[in-house]
Structure formats: structure tokens, C-alpha cells
Amino acid sequence: MRRLWFRDRRPGWPDLALAVLVGAAVGWSGITGMGPAGVDRRPFDLLAGALLLLMSASLLVRRRYPVPAAVVAIGTTFAWFGAGYYGRAVIAVPMIVCVTLTVVLGRWWGVAAGALTTASGIAVIQAVFDSPHAYDYSINAVLILTTSVAVGEAIRYYLAWRKEMLDRVARAERDRDAEAARLVNEERLRIAYEVHDVVAHTIASISVQAGVAAHVLDRRPEKAREALEAIKKTSTEALRELRGVVGALRSDGAEEHSPSLGRLPELTGMVEAAGVRARLSVTGEVSALPAAVELAAYRIVQEALTNVVRHAKASEVTIELSYRPDFLRITVEDDGTAAESPSGNGNGLAGMRERARTLGGRFDAGRVTTGFRVACELPR
Template sequence: MAEQGAGAGGSPGWGGGGYRHRWHGAPPWWNRPDGDASRRRWPWRSTLAFTVFVLVGSHAAADMQEGERAVLDPFARVLLLLGTLMLLWRWRRPVVVVFGTAATAMVYLGAGYPYGPVFLTVAVGCFSAVVTGHRKAAWTAMGALWAGHVLMAHWLYAWLPPGGDDAASWGQEGVVVAWGVAILALSELARVRREQWARERAERAQAARRRADEERLRIARELHDVLAHSISVINVQAGVGLALLDSDPEQARTALTTIKAASKEALGEVRQVLGTLRSPGEAPRDPVPGLDRLPELVAQAADAGLTVDIEGEPPPLPPGTDLAAFRIVQEALTNVVRHSGARHARVRLDHEGGELRLRIDDDGPATGADAGGGGNGLVGMRERAAALGGTIEAGPRADGGFRVLAVLPVRAPRENEEER
């Protein structure tokens, strides 16, 4: 599955993205974390393969060393089987296995049996211990095996089988040491690679959680802006309709028509936002709102009793910046409707120096403590601006009223990185 996913992201060749994804994706079976399902299963197949190889190889080694070492007897086969069967526990009890295989090999060599694949069980046990983090146990077991071999091959050989055997050469000890160092070096390399993969996996998980959090915040901002604006218009028009229901039925009918249109638009935009959740990875089917829909905001504000003047023309903007600018103007006008007694507001757009400046002013006065809107409104505007590398300033004006000033880069840093 990892290879299939990698192939979709790059070339499958050695120099393409596919090979890189396979190398940095799931590790090989011997290098996975303890929590993986493969570690919970018993390694029957590999252990059986080791057992067959050790038994067959030991018989071949006995034929090659005939007359030099003791003949394989039932006790030797029991030792070989014991050493290989212990490998079944190499992922569950790696310390026990590495010491057990080393002890079995030492008894096997002390009994004078042929050199050969018996050392494979020690190598596998050492490998498993190191990659699972038990480095001291692995080094200790290997050191004890080498020390025992030196003791038996150079001092105790006269009392051990086979009879008439001479002391081993020190050159042979060099081969044994080189073999042990090579096994430990490979094991340490696998351990380092395993830890590196674990760090990469943790970083990927953290990045995925961060992206999920950012997506939740984005959806929350979208829903807040859509619903807050539409419900504010509906609330105002509902009040007008109730007040004029008896005295001016025609005006009340107009208010109800506005409520219907505002609620229909709100439902459409909510469906668009929620549609991105149902079809991840697909492009939105409906166009993303932008500053080209400012006339709609002006009309909706007029229905709520707020006259809005637009100064300046919206420049061509990337979709993300265009959406953020539209939502900032929408939220600012919503706050005027909800929290200000003003009947007039101005929206000014300036585009110069690679920046878009949005200024929304109302004449006030505020109808409550939250003059410019409180809670999630201003927070959402600041988050939108910050995500694009811009800024938001909001506060009362010296001559009365309230001002929201947004400065947005025409090309957002994230969009530049994606295009590169």
C-alpha cells in the first residue's frame, strides 16, 4: 500500500519521488515499532526458515570439518533446535533471546561441535535486541560469547571435546571479533534508522493534526461569517416585518421576501462549506466568494437599513486572498448592522505596493459595549489576515464611529510556496 501511494506522488524510478516516498514511508518488517501488528504476531515463517537453514547448514559444516570437530549427535541437534526456536520470542523477549542464543551457542561450541550456522541464531537475537532498544544486553551477550570462546579455545580446550584438539590460533579470534563487530554495526544502523523513522512518523502525525486543526478553524470561520451576516439581516428584517405587519403590510411583505432571500443564500453557502467535508481532495463545485460579490453585500446591507458606499475597484486576486477580503468586508458590515446605530458605512479598496488595503468605516454611534463586534468576529478577521501574512486593525475613530483596516498581501506566502 505504501508503494502504491508513493507512485501517485512522483516518478517510480530511483531518482523520482516514488523511491523517496518508499524509503521514507513504512519501514521494512524488521524495523517497525513495537506497537505494529507484525510485532504482535508470532514470527513462525522466518523462524522456520532459520531452523531449516541452521540444521542443514550445520550438517554441511560437520561434513567439511569431519575429523576436526565432534560429530553431530542428538544433543547437538537439540541445542540447534533450542537456539532457533527461541527466535520465536525475539520481538517479545529480546533480552532473554539474545542471552539464551548466546548461551546455547557457547554450550554447542564447548561440546566441540562444528563451527557454522549456529552463530546465525546469535546474530538474529542480537539484531532484535539492538533495534528494540536493548543495546547493553546485546553488547553484553556478544562480549560474553566471545570471552567464552577465548576461554574454551585457548585455555580449556584440553579438557573439552574433541580429544587431542589443539589451541585455536589468535587469527581465528580476529575473525570471530570481526564477525561480532559486523553484526553489532548492522544492528546499530537498523536501530538508528528505526528511530529516525519513528521521528518522521511523529512529525507527520503532528503535521496532520496541525492541518486538521487549521481546517477546522477555517470551516468554523466560514460558517461563522456566513451565518452571522445572514442571521443579522434576517433579525433586522424580522423586526421590521413585525413592526409593520399591521400598519404597512406591503413593507412587511418586502421584509419577509428579504428574509427568504437571505436564508436561501445562507443555506447555499453552508452547503458549499460542508460539501468540502464530504468530498475531500476535490475542487469546490461552486465558485468561491470574492470581492466581485460586493454589490450583493451592499444590497443586503441596504435591506437591513444600512447604506454602503464602495470606493475603489477590486483588483485581480488569488482565490484565497479574494475570499479573505470578501469575508472581512462581510463581517465588518455585519458588525455595523448588529452593534452600531449607524445608517451609513463606507468601504474603501486601495491596491498598491503588492498590498490590498481594505478600510471599512461607519459613522456610529455604538449601540452597546461591543462597538466593533466582539467574540469570534474580530478574531476570525485577524486569523484570516494572519494566515495570508496580513494585519487587521480595528477600533473607534476619533471623530466617532468605528473603523476596520485590513492590509493583505496580494500574493500570500502559502500560495507562493504551493506554486513553487
Template sequence: MARADIALGAGLAAVVLGLSLLGVGPEGPEGPLDWGAVALAVALGVAVALRRRYPWPVLLAANAITLTWFHLDYHGRLVTVAPLIACYTVAAHRGWRAGVGGALVTAATTVITVGVTMGGEWFGDQVANAIPLEAAATALGAAVHSHRAFRAGARERAERIAQARSEQAKAQAAEERLEIARELHDVFGHTMAAISVQAGVAVHVMGRRPEQAAEALQAIKRISDDGLAEVQVLLGVMRSRNVRALTADGGLAQLEKLLDVAGVRVELSVTGEDRAVPVAVDLAAFRIVQESLTNVRRHSDASKVWLSLAFGDGSLEVVVRDNGSPAGSGSSGPSPVGGHGIGGMRARARALGGELSAGPVAGGFEVRCSLPTREVR
């Protein structure tokens, strides 16, 4: 029970009784004030105080108390305010349909009250004065109900939007973590494979050609520095949550640098117009080439790799083919790092709407990937 309703009920009961005691009214005192009037006024105040919790019972009680009040000829017409408050409350808390029903009940009670207590020439005037007030109270309550429903709907929509945004942010964060994990796999895999090749060269020629061993060690130093720089970029991306920054040390612009440390002879062929491609496609193509070369070094006895980039109308095709024997090529087998090799490349391609195939071909092993170069919306 709200304090405002308690105050309203107590105030209405006090005013009704006070006016009855003073005999205020255009016609003066209409009858004695006894304990029956006090009981009805108190009951009226209690009913008004409970109006929010029990709208319909309060409306019926207010009308019954008002009818009884006039039937017993007690003075104080302010008692008619209670049914108006009840009409408003029913409409405000139960909607306009219930409000119309409450207004009809109150109007019928008004007609009965006026007919029993006054009648005659005053009947039409009293009813004509009361009905518009009851209709106005009901209309006001219905308007308040509609406004509350609108605000509640707006809050619900805002909550749904906020929840959708939160879920979208979580999904985006998960995708970013997956992307960073893929990048870490590619960086570490490529770097360690290149270091392994150069270290093997250094060990093999150290006693006979120390200058070549020194070049291999310098290559190891350069590869290590580049790998460390890429890891630092990834750590920065993790802090800033800006996956686009991953292209800082990746992309087809870095392809020549990648081929220099491939550890195997690579023949590059570029066809079509070398045009700008979306950032995600540029990075994916670079990482697919990088992973393919890493797989050749790790799992193949190939001595040469043919790399083809074909820029077409709306697509970029990447082909990496080696001359390793099918039996010796482990590229098609399980990756030693949990299947993130070919599986990771295929996931990259599909994420951009492309396709990737990998498997033995005549004279070696081939990875073929087609990526759309139009922005995916």
C-alpha cells in the same frame, strides 16, 4: 528458544557423535567414545540451542567444551564449529566490539587447545587455519548486527514520520473545523441581520406602501436563498474537507452583491491596482467586510458606512467606518454570539500574518485591517 536453534544444537550434537562413532577423519579413530563424549556433545548442543538468549555464556561454554574434548582426546573435529557459531552470535547480537572480544577469547582458546593437544610442527598450521575462520564468523555477525540496526533505525524513522503526519493531519483537521465554524458564524450572522432589517422595513411600510413591503419580502427570500446556498457549500466542505471550496460563495468578487443587501447606505472606495490576491486573503477580506456590516446593523445607529479597499505593494488594507455615535455603537463591546465578531475578524487577520484594529473614532466607529497579499509559505 527458537526452533531453529534447537534443531541446530541437536543436529550439531548428533553429527559430532556420529562422526566419532564412525571414526571419520583423515587420521582415523583417535580414541574411544565413551559417555563423557556423549555428555560433552549434548552439552554442546544445549549451548548452541541457547546461543541467542545467552550469547556470552554460550561462547565461553563452547570454547570450554571444545578444549575439554580435545584434551580428553575424543575423536570428531567438527566440535570446533560450535565456537565459530558462538563468535557469530556474540557479534550479531551484541555488536562488533563484543564480537571482537569474543573472537579474541576464542582465538586464545584455540591457541591453548592446539598447543596442548598437538604442538610441534602442526601448531602454526592449525592456528593459521582456525583464526581466519573465527575472524570471518565474527565479521559476518557484525555485518548482520549493523544491518539489523539499520533496519530498526529505518523503521523508527518511518514510525516517527507517520506519527508526525498523523499529528499534522489532526492539527489541519482542527484548523479546518475552526475555519468552518467561523464561516458558519459569518453566514448566519450576516443572513439573520439582513433578514431582520428587511423584515423591519416590511412591517413598517406594509399598511402604507405595500409595493415596498413586497420588495422587502423579496429581498428576504433572496437573502434566505443565498444563506442556504452558503450553508450547503459549508456542508459540502465538511464532507470533502476542502477548505478552499469556501471561496465558492465568498470573496471580493461577491462584494457588490453583499453591499446590495447591507441594510445601510455604503460608499465604496477602491484605490490602487485591483490585482489578484491569494485565495485565503480574498476570503478573509470579504468576511471582515461582511462581519463589519453585520455589526453596524446589529449594534449601531449609523446611517452610512464608508468602505475602503486599498491594494498596495504586498498588502491589502480594508477600512470600514460608520457614522454611528460612539455611545450607541456596540461594535466594540462583547458580541452577542460569544465574542466571535471582532475577535473572529482579528483571528482571521492574524492567521494570515495581518493586523486588525477596531474602536471608536471621531464621528463613528472604525474597523481597519491590513492583510499581506504575498503567499505565506
């Protein structure tokens, strides 16, 4: 962001250009005799050149040293008039200084400089000019210096407004970057949960089926074949779901072929293939759910059943879906006897809780008298 010109008080090319321009205008009016009537005509000489250089120098450094520059500018201006040089353009020097004082130091500095300049100017005018012209020049001096303070105040308000706008833009950019980072983190977390659910469930099923195949390979080859077929089916399904997750990343849209609660019999079949009886119960009026709720419900049931197979040492698990007008209640309860929680402290339990929280639902998991229970309510 570029710094505002009046905030960086080091003299720059605008100050140099202004000093040269005003100095040239005052010098030209003095040399060519363009001046107010009633002044004793005095030609441009070395004293006029010295005063002109002081005026230009005060304009050059007026932002860095506003008060000394104002003193020099006002003093040299009145010295110019008092010496009797020509030059209507010289009044521009105290005007510019008053504007700068108001902008840099504040309104009251500009008012003080304007009042001092006006009072001193009137005194000089009364002493230098003829009576018929003194009154008119005094009125002009008051109007000119008042206008200078007003212009300085307007510029000061504009710079303050511009600074506020730039600060707001900067804050908006920071907020936008923070929001983008938050969305990226949430999406990364969502993908991590998706991959975890798919891989954990698949590995658990393959591990169980491989153990069964190894155990019955010699005595019951047909049972081993069934286990191997189940492994093939499970791995194929896992690859399809992973392709769906990756496809969603590539297309920047929703998952392709998102799992749904209609596929719960497949999950219960895999659990039963691992030697755990599964009972699925559905109550209430079954109706369509939002895609996000459908996916979250499926993943929660999938992760809960994966934990049953991997950790619970259970012989039976019950899955209950209760469709209510405002929410879907999910309960997965097993009769496991494992000493530890089926989910442990890993990502499984945290992932289920996070899915429910993201949708504004409730999640609870813990050991009960008969085993371990996962209960969740997702708003519809």
C-alpha cells in the same frame, strides 16, 4: 512493529533449529569418524553424547545467557578435542558463541571471547595434535575466531542500522498523523468560519428586515412587501453560499461560486435596507486577486457589516478598499455609539483575525473617536 530477533533474548524456534542442526553435524562427524588427522582415534561414547548435549544447550540459550553459554561452549569444545573425539564441525560452536557475544554484549566482549578461545585452542592443539599439524591448526584457529568476531560486529552494525531505520519510519508515521490531524483541524476551523459568516450575516439581515416589516405592515404595506422580498433574497443567497461550502466538502476542492469583492454592492444594499447608510470607496488599480485573498476579503467585509447592523447602533458605515502593489487594505468604519465592541468576544472578530493571519496579513479592530473601525491588510 516486530521486535528484532536479537533484542528478544528468549530462546525461540531459530535457536532450537540451530542447536539441533549443529549438534547433529557434530554428532554425525564424531560417529562417522570425520576428524582432523593426528588425533588419537576415540569412538563416540556416552561422554561424547554428554558433551554434545552441553554444546547444543549452550547454543539454545546463548542469547539469553551469553557469558555462561560461552563458557560452556568453549569448555566443551576443548574437552571434545582433548578427549580425542572426531569432529571438524565442533569448531562451529565457539564461532557461533563469539558471534553472539559480539552482537548481544558488544565488540569487546566478542574480542575477549575470541582471544580466550584462540589462546586456549592453540594450547589444546599443541598438546593434542602432532607437531607437523599443530602449526597449521593454530593458524586456522586464529583465522576462524577472528572471522567470527568480524561477522558478529557486522551483524551488530546491521541490527543497529535497522533499528534506526525502523525508529525513523515510526517517527515519520507519527509526524504524518500529526500533520494530517493539523490539516483536518485547520479545515474544520475554516468551514466553521465560513458557516458562521454566512449564517450570522443572513440572520442579522433577516432580523432587521423582519422588524421593519412588522413595524410598517399596517401603515405602509408596500414597504413591508419590500422587506419581505429582501428577506427572501437574503435567505436564497445564504442557501446558495451554504450549498457552495457543502459542495466544496463533497468535491474536496475549492468552493463553488465563491463570493468575490465584485458582490460588495449587494452587501451594502442589505446594510442600507437595515437603515444604515453605506459608502463604498475603491482606490488604486483594481486587479485580480488570488482566490483565497478574494474570499477572505469578502468574508471580512461581510462580517464587519454584520456587526455594524447587529451591534453598532450606527447610522453610517464606510467601506474602503485600497489596492496596493503588494497588498489589499480593507477598512470598515462606522459611527456607532454602542457601549460594547461590535464584535464582542464571539467568533466574528476571531474569525476575521484568523483569516488574515492564515494568509500572512495583518488585522486590527477597535474603537475610534467616531465609532468602531476594522482594518486589515492582505498580501496579494
